[in-house]
Amino acid sequence: xxxxxxxxxxxxxxxxxxxxxxxxxxxxxxxxxxxxxxxxxxxxxxxxxxxxxxxxxxxxxxxxxxxxxxxxxxxxxxxxxxxxxxxxxxxxxxxxxxxxxxxxxxxxxxxxxxxxxxxxxxxxxxxxxxxxxxxxxxxxxxxxxxxxxxxxxxxxxxxxxxxxxxxxxxxxxxxxxxxxxxxxxxxxxxxxxxxxxxxxxxxxxxxxxxxxxxxxxxxxxxxxxxxx
Amino acid sequence: xxxxxxxxxxxxxxxxxxxxxxxxxxxxxxxxxxxxxxxxxxxxxxxxxxxxxxxxxxxxxxxxxxxxxxxxxxxxxxxxxxxxxxxxxxxxxxxxxxxxxxxxxxxxxxxxxxxxxxxxxxxxxxxxxxxxxxxxxxxxxxxxxxxxxxxxxxxxxxxxxxxxxxxxxxxxxxxxxxxxxxxxxxxxxxxxxxxxxxxxxxxxxxxxxxxxxxxxxxxxxxxxxxxxxxxxxxxxxxxxxxxxxxxxxxxxxxxxxxxxxxxxxxxxxxxxxxxxxxxxxxxxxxxxxxxxxxxxxxxxxxxxxxxxxxxxxxxxxxxxxxxxxxxxxxxxxxxxxxxxxxxxxxxxxxxxxxxxxxxxxxxxxxxxxxxxxxxxxxxxxxxxxxxxx
Numbered sequence: 097x098x099x100x101x102x103x104x105x106x107x108x109x110x111x112x113x114x115x116x117x118x119x120x121x122x123x124x125x126x127x128x129x130x131x132x133x134x135x136x137x138x139x140x141x142x143x144x145x146x147x148x149x150x151x152x153x154x155x156x157x158x159x160x161x162x163x164x165x166x167x168x169x170x171x172x173x174x175x176x177x178x179x180x181x182x183x184x185x186x187x188x189x190x191x192x193x194x195x196x197x198x199x200x201x202x203x204x205x206x207x208x209x210x211x212x213x214x215x216x217x218x219x220x221x222x223x224x225x226x227x228x229x230x231x232x233x234x235x236x237x238x239x240x241x242x243x244x245x246x247x248x249x250x251x252x253x254x255x256x257x258x259x260x261x262x263x264x265x266x267x268x269x270x271x272x273x274x275x276x277x278x279x280x281x282x283x284x285x286x287x288x289x290x291x292x293x294x295x296x297x298x299x300x301x302x303x304x305x306x307x308x309x310x311x312x313x314x315x316x317x318x319x320x321x322x323x324x
Numbered sequence: 325x326x327x328x329x330x331x332x333x334x335x336x337x338x339x340x341x342x343x344x345x346x347x348x349x350x351x352x353x354x355x356x357x358x359x360x361x362x363x364x365x366x367x368x369x370x371x372x373x374x375x376x377x378x379x380x381x382x383x384x385x386x387x388x389x390x391x392x393x394x395x396x397x398x399x400x401x402x403x404x405x406x407x408x409x410x411x412x413x414x415x416x417x418x419x420x421x422x423x424x425x426x427x428x429x430x431x432x433x434x435x436x437x438x439x440x441x442x443x444x445x446x447x448x449x450x451x452x453x454x455x456x457x458x459x460x461x462x463x464x465x466x467x468x469x470x471x472x473x474x475x476x477x478x479x480x481x482x483x484x485x486x487x488x489x490x491x492x493x494x495x496x497x498x499x500x501x502x503x504x505x506x507x508x509x510x511x512x513x514x515x516x517x518x519x520x521x522x523x524x525x526x527x528x529x530x531x532x533x534x535x536x537x538x539x540x541x542x543x544x545x546x547x548x549x550x551x552x553x554x555x556x557x558x559x560x561x562x563x564x565x566x567x568x569x570x571x572x573x574x575x576x577x578x579x580x581x582x583x584x585x586x587x588x589x590x591x592x593x594x595x596x597x598x599x600x601x602x603x604x605x606x607x608x609x610x611x612x613x614x615x616x617x618x619x620x621x622x623x624x625x626x627x628x629x630x631x632x633x634x635x636x637x638x639x640x641x642x643x644x645x646x647x648x649x650x651x652x653x654x655x656x657x658x659x660x661x662x663x664x665x666x667x668x669x670x671x672x673x674x675x676x677x678x679x680x681x682x683x684x685x686x687x688x689x690x691x692x693x694x695x696x697x698x699x700x701x702x703x704x705x706x707x708x709x710x711x712x713x
Contacts, residue, residue: 104667105667124514124554130514132555141629150669
């Protein structure tokens with residue numbers, strides 16, 4: 097899921113200065129932590145309280161969208177509740193903020209959050225950590241299911257480097273060396289010979305180097321043109 | 325009385341019934357002195373041991389048989405002939421209570437664990453002219469004191485049998501069950517998995533396509549999942565969001581100065597004398613929660629928005645939480661709420677969390693006094709409802 101963090105209230109309040117009716121839009125999609133109805137309501141209450149304490153009269157409303165990153169869903173959910181709204185705070189990732197900006201013509205849309213990365217949730221540890229860099233060319237089959245692009249500080253394809261010490265990365269003593277993890281996992285799977293294969297120079301054209309990435313949407317696997 | 329349960333060594337006859345009755349293995353027989361000895365560290369004040377003692381050698385500070393009888397006497401003056409005894413952990417809402425027992429006029433008697441009801445009290449009540457007794461207990465596997473509901477079932481059966489033997493109608497004593505569990509509104513669930521990850525009782529499973537499913541057999545009604553439910557899809561029976569919200573509003577409105585207390589029902593055993601006080605204290609609003617884990621940040625924010633000058637959360641000490649992790653979550657939430665309040669411009673000191681336990685006599689009352697004192701020292705708050713204008 098997409099990991100986000102809430103912006104400080106003060107920063108959000110600075111966007112909203114001068115606005116009178118504010119809609120807080122939660123997102124039930126893949127935000128982590130999830131920012132659904134409850135979070136939208138909490139922020140609405142906080143904005144209202146903070147405004148009143150500053151002597152400003154502000155009206156807030158709140159709702160949530162199943163996923164803000166779908167323009168049709170976002171438009172159909174939000175356009176009926178936009179009456180009189182002169183500012184929107186999106187509790188989605190950066191994608192949702194942009195989609196709302198596209199579909200809501202009459203009011204500015206402000207980000208309620210910072211978008212951090214794509215990651216997994218480790219419930220026991222109480223952490224979320226980066227797992228995928230969306231490079232567009234998945235090599236997890238060769239790296240025992242551990243991504244060196246996202247998890248090696250240098251995104252090395254042939255690791256580890258000299259900065260790997262006692263299984264940790266030189267960048268941060270708390271950080272596991274991704275290539276140590278790959279090595280250990282391959283060993284456990286009896287596939288250590290994989291380490292001997294030299295991976296070719298990465299083709300970054302499938303990543304952000306080719307400009308804004310876009311692709312025709314397949315509705316499902318069966319939509320794909322068959323190869324045979 | 326230093327501790328709320330006291331075994332009189334002089335009277336003890338070493339019958340070994342109380343060690344067997346105690347769900348917490350807190351009573352042992354001292355073989356040298358031939359007496360039962362209470363381990364105060366292990367004791368959870370359920371009170372199950374007291375009525376088990378055949379020679380009344382165990383005193384309880386809360387709800388002893390005389391207090392129960394005295395309370396009943398005081399309430400029987402207006403001719404009520406139906407008694408409803410219920411465990412606080414399973415008490416239905418007022419409307420549901422009327423529906424369950426089928427009569428509108430009755431004497432309510434709430435106690436922290438039904439397992440502490442002495443058989444004598446049932447008999448005394450009938451003797452005093454009560455015609456029907458309804459007992460509302462938790463399901464046996466739901467009892468927060470492990471064996472309270474089970475102990476009571478045995479006592480109820482005995483009471484029924486004895487009363488029938490001497491000619492009373494068979495429906496003189498009726499046992500009803502009620503459990504307050506959490507339910508998911510499947511239409512509102514967004515499948516975030518918070519309840520699944522946080523339930524201390526493994527009562528939640530996730531179904532495709534990301535819908536939470538709470539097993540009512542495993543749910544223990546702590547409500548920890550509720551404030552973490554981002555879709556506001558989970559409701560805990562009798563602690564639903566809207567009614568609590570209305571209560572917060574009403575309590576802020578009613579009190580002066582405006583102080584609101586959210587208290588875990590296990591953090592204090594109110595004495596019978598003031599359970600049903602029609603006139604609540606004017607200076608403090610009280611909202612009872614099934615567990616401090618149910619404390620909802622939205623309710624706290626609403627209290628301040630409605631003009632509260634101070635909010636107190638009363639939780640059990642973490643190691644005494646009757647629902648495993650409720651107190652831990654309450655502590656965590658209070659910390660993050662303080663930070664949010666500060667960001668919004670409210671002095672974080674106006675939200676306080678304190679621990680109380682019925683194990684220490686008077687600890688709840690002291691916590692309230694301490695809170696009132698603290699709020700007094702902070703002075704008059706800049707109330708949200710007034711703004712600065």
